Each structure stands twice: as C-alpha cells, then as structure tokens.
Amino acid sequence: MGKKTKIKINYSICGDGNEINPQECLKCLKVCEPALFLLHESFGVEEENPYDPQIWRVTPLYPSLCTRCMKCVESCPGEAIQVTW
C-alpha cells in the first residue's frame, strides 16, 4: 500500500449552483471505472422544492478505489478535478 490518493473537486467551478451543473455534465461519473464519485444534493442550500432538489455536487467518495487513470481529470470540462498522491 503506497501513498493515499487524494481527489479534490473545485466547487467554485463545478456544482453548488456554479458554472457547471453536475446533473447535466456527469462526465466524471461515467468515465470512472470503480465508480467512486457520488452525485448528491448540496448541503445547506435553500431549495425551492426539497423533494426534487436542483442544486447538486459531486463528492469523490471512495478515493481508496482510485486506479489513478486520470480519465476524470481529462474529461472534466472545467478542469475542476485534481488527483494527487
């Protein structure tokens, strides 16, 4: 077991109602082989309809499963993802 993989997402570019709406983009989720990203509603945002939330963000949920293939970094249209180890 080598160094831990760290995956960072810049939420000022992607999600939380900023430039890129992850619900429409979904590129990182689709290219990730171990499917380690999680798409979920943003915390603490005032939603018009809490039963059908519109403001979402992506969290790298299980970085331990990352294969370091960098496909998510390449596919991100806003260059919001950083993978380091």
Place this chain on the structure above:
Amino acid sequence: MCDNCLKHGTAGKWYLNARNYSNEIVEEYNLREFLIEQYKNFEQIAVRKIAGFNGVGLGYKIQMPIIGRIVKHTAEKMLHSTKPPTNPLKAEGHIGQVVPLDDAIAILEHCAAEPIIQKYCMCRYMHRGEKDACCINFGVMSEIIEKLPRFIPVDEKFQLTREEAIERFKEHNEKGYIGTIWYGPYPYINNLCSCANPECAGIRPRLDFGINSIYKAEYVVDIKPDFCEGCKECIAKCQFDAINFDPIRKQSIIDKSKCFGCGVCLHACKYDAIGIHPRKDFPELKGIY
C-alpha cells in the same frame, strides 16, 4: 438458514414471509413519513456524518488500525439493527440478501404488497449518472414515490401489475443484474432491486470494504464439468469473480466460497452445465452467508 430466517421466516426464508411486506408493519413503525424523509435525502446519506463518521474515504478509514475496526463495527451495527428505526438519515436496519430468479418470482407472485412500481435505481444514478428503471418497489414505497419526482421513470409506465413486474425482473436478470431483496428499514421489505457492481451502494461495502451489508443467497451455483464446453460466457456474467477459466482443462471452474448464488450465470450457459443448488446441500458452505 440465517438469523433473519429463523426469526422472521416462519420456518422458511425471511423474504417469503408475507407479513414482512404488510401494511400492518408500516402502521406499527410509522414508516410512511420515515421513508419520505429517507428517500428525500437518499443521495446524501453516504456523506452525512453518523457517530462522527461519514462514508467519505471509507476505504482508507477501514485500513486504519483501531479506527477501522470501530468504523466497521458501527456500520454493521447500524445496518443489522433490529430496533425500531428512529433516524431516517441513517441506513438503519437496511440489510439485504441476493435472490435468484425463481425466488424473486415467488416474491412478486405471492408476497409483494400492491401497488407495485418500478423506479430509477438511485445507486446507479448517484454513482454512475445513469437513469435505469430497474428497482421494483412495493407497498408504501409505491405510494410515496409520487412525492419524489426524480425517481419516476420518464416515458415509461411506472405502475406495474404483478405479471409486468415479473417480466421486467426477468429482463434485468437476463441482462446480468443481480436480484436483491432489502429490508428498508427492518422488518419491512419494500425493495426488489436489480443491482450491478460497482455501482450498487449495498453490494459494494461488502466486496470492497468487507462490511457485511448484504447476505449471500440461500443458493450456490455449481458447474458440471462433463457439460462445460469452455465458452467463458458465464465468466463474463459473474460480478463476484467467482468463476475462473482453467486453461489446462479448457473449462470454467467455480469458487463456491465466492459465489453469492445470484444465478445470473445460468442465463449465459448454452450447454446446461450450470446448476443452482441450496446452500445447505454443501457442508462446507453451511451457515456462511
């Protein structure tokens, strides 16, 4: 038989006991509001903190010497909980088991409470971004779904009759999805899912992190060497890495200790070489779920 069957199966399998599907349990535990609240926040559950821990970076947390054991213990205690559920933001008492096609048909024919619906698989949406209507729900879940528009399939009929539900389930099973039945929350059964690895949030903790979040089926698959032609079709279907190819004999071989008994490989075999047998027929697998 597992503990759940002994307690709730009336001398059979827990998921074939119609009481576990009944509205009595919904009323007893007041599950209507509970389930609305839970599914309203479904995608957030993994990132919410529970007892100081959330699911982010679970793999690394589990690897830590002492904290890892606490995390595993806390998670299993929550999933296996048999107390009345209190917090809808936790996956309390949400434990499932793999079911092969025949048992799933028996559930849909005899046990599942009306109305029956199909909805988008939340796991596949939150982990893969795909909307695939492959979850079959019954009873009170079908009633509250109208409040949660993001799960309702577009351009597809979502209210199903029993026959349609069986037809849909067969389609998914042949495609290679694993049939799973879930307490949600214990002791109420409302989900018959068609899961795929690695997207399934229920199977993955067990396969990747060793958290016992789903039981193996009551069955196990066996390959008859006399019939196997070595076409490898079954290997491609197995999501648990239980089937391997023996290059010397040019045949598929199965590791029964890894087999979850989902029976998906049966659809792939053209030579009738695969059979599905009750787990208790194999002494080495008795009691291992």
